[in-house]
Amino acid sequence: xxxxxxxxxxxxxxxxxxxxxxxxxxxxxxxxxxxxxxxxxxxxxxxxxxxxxxxxxxxxxxxxxxxxxxxxxxxxxxxxxxxxxxxxxxxxxxxxxxxxxxxxxxxxxxxxxxxxxxxxxxxxxxxxxxxxxxxxxxxxxxxxxxxxxxxxxxxxxxxxxxxxxxxxxxxxxxxxxxxxxxxxxxxx
Amino acid sequence: xxxxxxxxxxxxxxxxxxxxxxxxxxxxxxxxxxxxxxxxxxxxxxxxxxxxxxxxxxxxxxxxxxxxxxxxxxxxxxxxxxxxxxxxxxxxxxxxxxxxxxxxxxxxxxxxxxxxxxxxxxxxxxxxxxxxxxxxxxxxxxxxxxxxxxxxxxxxxxxxxxxxxxxxxxxxxxxxxxxxxxxxxxxxxxxxxxxxxxxxxxxxxxxxxxxxxxxxxxxxxxxxxxxxxxxxxxxxxxxxxxxxxxxxxxxxxxxxxxxxxxxxxxxxxxxxxxxxxxxxxxxxxxxxxxxxxxxxxxxxxxxxxxxxxxxxxxxxxxxxxxxxxxxxxxxxxxxxxxxxxxxxxxxxxxxxxxxxxxxxxxxxxxxxxxxxxxxxxxxxxxxxxxxxxxxxxxxxxxxxxxxxxxxxxxxxxxxxxxxxxxxxxxxxxxxxxxxxxxxxxxxxxxxxxxxxxxxxxxxxxxxxxxxxxxxxxxxxxxxxxxxxxxxxxxxxxxxxxxxxxxxxxxxxxxxxxxxxxxxxxxxxxxxxxxxxxxxxxxxxxxxxxxxxxxxxxxxxxxxxxxxx
Ligand SMILES: Cc1ncc(C[n+]2csc(CCOP(=O)(O)OP(=O)(O)O)c2C)c(N)n1
Ligand SMILES: [Mg+2]
Numbered sequence: 001x002x003x004x005x006x007x008x009x010x011x012x013x014x015x016x017x018x019x020x021x022x023x024x025x026x027x028x029x030x031x032x033x034x035x036x037x038x039x040x041x042x043x044x045x046x047x048x049x050x051x052x053x054x055x056x057x058x059x060x061x062x063x064x065x066x067x068x069x070x071x072x073x074x075x076x077x078x079x080x081x082x083x084x085x086x087x088x089x090x091x092x093x094x095x096x097x098x099x100x101x102x103x104x105x106x107x108x109x110x111x112x113x114x115x116x117x118x119x120x121x122x123x124x125x126x127x128x129x130x131x132x133x134x135x136x137x138x139x140x141x142x143x144x145x146x147x148x149x150x151x152x153x154x155x156x157x158x159x160x161x162x163x164x165x166x167x168x169x170x171x172x173x174x175x176x177x178x179x180x181x182x183x184x185x186x187x188x
Numbered sequence: 189x190x191x192x193x194x195x196x197x198x199x200x201x202x203x204x205x206x207x208x209x210x211x212x213x214x215x216x217x218x219x220x221x222x223x224x225x226x227x228x229x230x231x232x233x234x235x236x237x238x239x240x241x242x243x244x245x246x247x248x249x250x251x252x253x254x255x256x257x258x259x260x261x262x263x264x265x266x267x268x269x270x271x272x273x274x275x276x277x278x279x280x281x282x283x284x285x286x287x288x289x290x291x292x293x294x295x296x297x298x299x300x301x302x303x304x305x306x307x308x309x310x311x312x313x314x315x316x317x318x319x320x321x322x323x324x325x326x327x328x329x330x331x332x333x334x335x336x337x338x339x340x341x342x343x344x345x346x347x348x349x350x351x352x353x354x355x356x357x358x359x360x361x362x363x364x365x366x367x368x369x370x371x372x373x374x375x376x377x378x379x380x381x382x383x384x385x386x387x388x389x390x391x392x393x394x395x396x397x398x399x400x401x402x403x404x405x406x407x408x409x410x411x412x413x414x415x416x417x418x419x420x421x422x423x424x425x426x427x428x429x430x431x432x433x434x435x436x437x438x439x440x441x442x443x444x445x446x447x448x449x450x451x452x453x454x455x456x457x458x459x460x461x462x463x464x465x466x467x468x469x470x471x472x473x474x475x476x477x478x479x480x481x482x483x484x485x486x487x488x489x490x491x492x493x494x495x496x497x498x499x500x501x502x503x504x505x506x507x508x509x510x511x512x513x514x515x516x517x518x519x520x521x522x523x524x525x526x527x528x529x530x531x532x533x534x535x536x537x538x539x540x541x542x543x544x545x546x547x548x549x550x551x552x553x554x555x556x557x558x559x560x561x562x563x564x565x566x567x568x569x570x571x572x573x574x575x576x577x578x579x580x581x582x583x584x585x586x587x588x589x590x591x592x593x594x595x596x597x598x599x600x601x602x603x604x605x606x607x608x609x610x611x612x613x614x615x616x617x618x619x620x621x622x623x624x625x626x627x628x629x630x631x632x633x634x635x636x637x638x639x640x641x642x643x644x645x646x647x648x649x650x651x652x653x654x655x656x657x658x659x660x661x662x663x664x665x666x667x668x669x670x671x672x673x674x675x676x677x678x679x680x681x682x683x684x685x686x687x688x689x690x691x692x693x694x695x696x697x698x699x700x701x702x703x704x705x706x707x708x709x710x711x712x713x714x715x716x717x718x719x720x721x722x723x724x725x726x727x728x729x730x731x732x733x734x735x736x737x738x739x740x741x742x743x744x745x746x747x748x749x750x751x752x
Binding site: 025065175 | 493
């Protein structure tokens with residue numbers, strides 16, 4: 001943990017074909033280099049048939065550069081790159097399950113919801129689920145406050161999802177360039 | 189169109205890829221494929237090995253000398269588990285092989301069925317691509333993709349895990365060819381600015397030095413390399429796997445790099461002003477301590493694999509792309525040059541190595557036989573068109589150091605993985621891949637016993653390999669480390685060996701066991717005059733040492749030479 005503090009949180013974005021076992025191929029590359037995966041999120045991307053992974057890990061620049069190249073090298077990976085927080089707009093989503101009676105007794109629920117920009121997702125007589133999206137510190141702060149005041153029955157936080165601030169959509173550019181190269185090669 | 193079985197489709201697909209040789213071993217989950225093979229005897233030469241590890245190393249030997257993809261066919265479970273060492277070895281040494289393994293029927297996958305192993309899970313980290321084929325219709329596509337991936341870009345092993353369901357299913361077979369995968373860029377485009385930067389650096393250099401790896405051989409760029417070196421008069425050296433990319437008598441070839449390489453190129457690495465790495469990956473056995481490696485030099489790195497750039501050594505100019513093209517492009521911009529004084533400065537180091545190491549190793553008149561002289565004499569007897577295959581250990585270092593290379597693809601040895609047991613099966617594959625060339629194997633008494641059962645394959649398939657056992661009754665290379673760095677505490681490195689000649693005889697392989705120089709000469713004459721396999725056991729100095737040596741993790745200039 002100590003040397004983790006000197007390290008930077010990198011967000012690795014990976015576009016891949018949607019084939020069985022790819023997650024395995026990606027995570028073993030982190031494992032070989034002894035990198036802990038902090039968060040992980042996988043879903044279909046905007047381009048049909050292509051999946052997008054968003055993985056965060058604490059490391060340094062020299063290491064992340066090598067790791068990303070080794071990921072990129074796998075045959076079914078279309079493109080992989082890394083960013084730091086400054087380059088990204090990013091969020092995580094957290095759900096908090098609370099006892100409804102305690103929540104009502106607490107009285108300050110509206111204030112908390114406003115301060116944290118959270119919302120009530122579902123509510124029954126016995127339990128209530130709050131939802132908050134935000135950065136890690138924000139979802140964590142709400143967790144801390146609720147834990148201290150009324151206790152949290154269940155808590156879950158998603159992996160990070162992120163979008164780059166840069167104007168270019170790297171993947172579509174790359175796919176276009178590859179198609180162009182293919183056509184060029186075919187014509188010779 | 190007639191539909192055929194998945195197994196037949198598999199064989200048709202292999203033939204479509206130009207395959208004529210398969211190294212394999214059958215079993216329950218591969219019986220349908222073997223049954224189909226029965227009718228393909230005229231088109232597919234199946235070599236029945238004695239252990240699946242041997243099948244993979246044979247495929248590697250075949251691929252390394254022929255430039256074609258080597259093919260291995262095995263059954264599920266223990267069969268494919270036995271191929272792991274070969275797959276890992278091929279991954280490390282960028283050898284194009286395709287390993288086809290039977291797998292349990294689809295409905296049993298994941299149930300711990302009899303002889304089920306999670307092949308994809310096990311092989312993914314050590315292969316270029318691993319894929320499970322679950323239905324007969326996928327076979328033509330999967331084979332086409334496997335060959336395309338194995339053979340293009342930086343080559344490597346591909347694993348196809350073919351379920352019995354796929355083998356037995358029916359398919360309307362149509363030949364398939366793959367030449368493009370959108371997520372895979374085998375040959376990245378070269379960048380004109382980098383080409384210009386590389387040429388400018390070389391043009392300014394007073395002491396340029398090229399270090400050449402197997403990438404040049406894999407990329408068939410040997411003649412481009414030579415033209416490049418000659419134009420600017422650049423001395424060069426090779427890694428162990430790069431040996432034979434330049435012939436031994438090429439004046440610009442200054443020898444082999446690395447732990448047991450030659451003195452001159454190792455020292456010159458830390459004296460040159462521009463270091464030009466071509467198709468090599470700065471392995472730790474080549475660089476020694478990275479913090480003391482070529483710090484004075486500007487470094488240019490030619491490679492086809494982007495992940496190799498700045499992996500071990502931070503370089504000034506990366507030249508990505510296919511060396512066959514990039515060497516030409518940079519070459520165009522080079523000024524013709526002469527570096528006579530610089531080249532001459534390698535010579536005293538060679539003189540020193542000759543005096544201190546080589547003379548004793550090759551020309552001792554007394555005392556027991558030495559590994560080096562055996563290799564040297566065999567090399568002289570078979571001529572420099574022969575292929576040398578080695579196992580791992582002292583025999584390997586002596587084999588590659590003292591053999592002469594007259595043409596490319598003449599060295600088959602396990603570099604990155606350093607696999608003891610590689611030699612004998614790799615030699616079989618090499619002979620089958622290059623039937624017109626003499627194949628000499630140098631193997632140790634330890635390593636031979638790791639895959640000795642392949643003598644059976646050599647007997648049954650009548651493979652003409654010249655097996656030279658360098659018997660020192662020790663796991664010699666480990667013993668050498670124990671002598672030098674572990675206070676001569678020979679922990680478990682002395683071997684009690686069988687009568688090897690009797691073993692060879694049991695397999696009907698003729699041979700001799702020799703201990704004197706006269707016997708050696710006579711046995712070599714007999715070996716070269718006979719057609720077919722031959723087993724020459726040379727009983728050599730028990731405690732011989734391989735020098736020069738750069739101890740692991742130290743600077744390339746820290747070269748020990750033994751008693752001077
Ligand atoms: C499969 C495997 N196991 C262990 C080793 C470690 N090792 C490297 S060289 C060597 C000694 C080999 O002895 P031998 O085959 O007799 O060759 P020599 O060095 O004596 O020529 C050993 C044990 C290895 N490289 N590969
Ligand atoms: Mg030995």
